[in-house]
Amino acid sequence: MHKGTFMELCDLFSPALKRKNTKMRAALTVEKQVAIALWKLATPDSYQSVGNQFGVGKSTVGAAVMQVANTIKDLLISRVVTLGNVQVLVDGFAAMGFPNCGGAIDGTHIPILAPDHQACEYINSKGYFSIVLQALMDHKGRFTNINVGWPGKVYDICIFRNSGLF
16 A cells, blocks of 8 residues: 555544543554554454554454444445446456356455453354455456444354345
């Protein structure tokens, strides 16, 4: 990511992510929160490893990732993720050998730290704590719909049936 893009994100996210210093500690800057979240989302590193990289604890990494992800959902998704012209999507997939297809959909589990409440709801079929992300992509590999935040225990079909796509 270019520095200009990073700074533009930080400026956009600043009202939602800016925190006040307390007598006990200095708040993380918006830039550090965004950097931590982008690093974690872009690499397979553990929370501990990312925390070591940025000089913070793993719980701070988890909090930064969730806060930045929620800010992205609230401020950016509606700007960049749209279904668009369905006929263009169908034609694009047909050209790739997939007639009558309007998108490619799948779900993935995002590992999380065990939540304080209802932890058993977040244990997925592989045995770790997660939330589920369901995404729809167009023929060019661009996201056209995203649904995230369901507990890891929830099946893909249940998430789909409760999504706007269904």
